[in-house]
Amino acid sequence: MDRALLVIGSVAYDTVETPSGSVDDALGGSALYASAAASLFVPVHLVGVVGTDFRIDDLDFMRQRRVDLGGLEVADGRTFRWSGVYEANLNVRHTRSTHLNVFADFSPRLPDGYRSDSVIFLGNIAPTLQAHVLDQLREPRWVALDTMDLWINTARGELEKVMTRVQMIIVNDAEARLLSGESNLVLAARRLMAMGPAAVVIKKGEHGVFLVTNDGYAALPALPILSVIDPTGAGDSFAGGMLGAIAASRDWSFAGLRRAMAYGTATASLAVESFSLDGLRTATRLMLEERYRWLRDIADIPEPVRADGGVHAGPNA
Ligand code: AMP
Numbered sequence: 492m493d494r495a496l497l498v499i500g501s502v503a504y505d506t507v508e509t510p511s512g513s514v515d516d517a518l519g520g521s522a523l524y525a526s527a528a529a530s531l532f533v534p535v536h537l538v539g540v541v542g543t544d545f546r547i548d549d550l551d552f553m554r555q556r557r558v559d560l561g562g563l564e565v566a567d568g569r570t571f572r573w574s575g576v577y578e579a580n581l582n583v584r585h586t587r588s589t590h591l592n593v594f595a596d597f598s599p600r601l602p603d604g605y606r607s608d609s610v611i612f613l614g615n616i617a618p619t620l621q622a623h624v625l626d627q628l629r630e631p632r633w634v635a636l637d638t639m640d641l642w643i644n645t646a647r648g649e650l651e652k653v654m655t656r657v658q659m660i661i662v663n664d665a666e667a668r669l670l671s672g673e674s675n676l677v678l679a680a681r682r683l684m685a686m687g688p689a690a691v692v693i694k695k696g697e698h699g700v701f702l703v704t705n706d707g708y709a710a711l712p713a714l715p716i717l718s719v720i721d722p723t724g725a726g727d728s729f730a731g732g733m734l735g736a737i738a739a740s741r742d743w744s745f746a747g748l749r750r751a752m753a754y755g756t757a758t759a760s761l762a763v764e765s766f767s768l769d770g771l772r773t774a775t776r777l778m779l780e781e782r783y784r785w786l787r788d789i790a791d792i793p794e795p796v797r798a799d800g801g802v803h804a805g806p807n808a
Pocket of ligand 1: 501503504505519520521572573589615616617641722723724725726727728
């Protein structure tokens with residue numbers, strides 16, 4: 492059985508300034524972050540577009556990690572570019588510029604070998620392009636959708652149509668509120684479920700992440716990373732790690748999603764420790780498993796206190 496993950500999203504040159512420094516025209520984009528992350532788990536089928544200015548050899552490390560670039564089109568024109576600056580509080584980011592460039596006329600065409608893929612990540616990109624990908628799939632089983640304020644504000648109708656065709660949506664807290672019209676995040680998740688997806692994942696940056704499905708609610712903190720150098724792509728790395736784990740296990744039960752959410756959290760923690768894709772480039776599966784165990788320890792809650800002030804004996808006592 493083919494356990495590849497299909498990823499569509501932006502392939503970008505990012506110019507980013509954080510309190511730790513800056514990079515110009517560095518590798519980025521939702522599809523590259525998600526693919527680099529997911530390739531720690533499974534082979535990846537990457538769908539996107541770059542311009543003739545793109546240095547394709549820079550993706551050699553991804554090729555070595557079984558990221559197939561057969562769906563990466565090279566079009567006449569310049570590669571998508573995005574630029575952003577972070578405040579001292581790394582939760583606050585300002586976009587300086589977005590140049591769609593070759594994405595303006597992009598229409599994704601899936602290589603034949605990708606059309607039978609069953610686990611799909613529709614990374615942040617125009618909803619019409621996400622829909623084009625869905626149209627070409629034979630029998631998708633678990634499709635996860637990401638989006639951003641730009642598309643919620645400018646292409647809501649298209650986005651809502653895509654939402655009816657996916658099993659999971661992964662958004663941050665601000666996007667969840669904007670898309671649902673609810674300020675309470677649990678109500679927002681419920682409202683998003685009513686729009687289509689059976690599972691809703693809401694990311695809250697350094698405050699962690701939670702999952703809502705009809706089978707329950709689960710939450711995880713972020714790992715307490717002391718040196719956050721560049722939060723760009725944290726969300727995409729989270730999604731790539733989570734979807735990579737789902738594609739590897741083919742387990743989208745509530746327990747499977749909880750486990751995958753922990754892998755997503757572990758993956759994102761590796762991505763933010765360096766600029767651009769460098770954290771994911773040097774990451775190994777072993778490092779990921781260490782972070783996973785660290786997160787399990789952190790999320791563990793001791794036995795409750797008894798009425799007499801003692802502590803209940805746990806199942807292992
Ligand atoms: P995140 O930090 O998870 O929000 O993702 C940041 C990445 O999203 C950067 O690498 C950008 O290249 C990419 N990005 C920013 N704006 C857009 C957009 N409008 N469409 C697609 N990708 C974008």
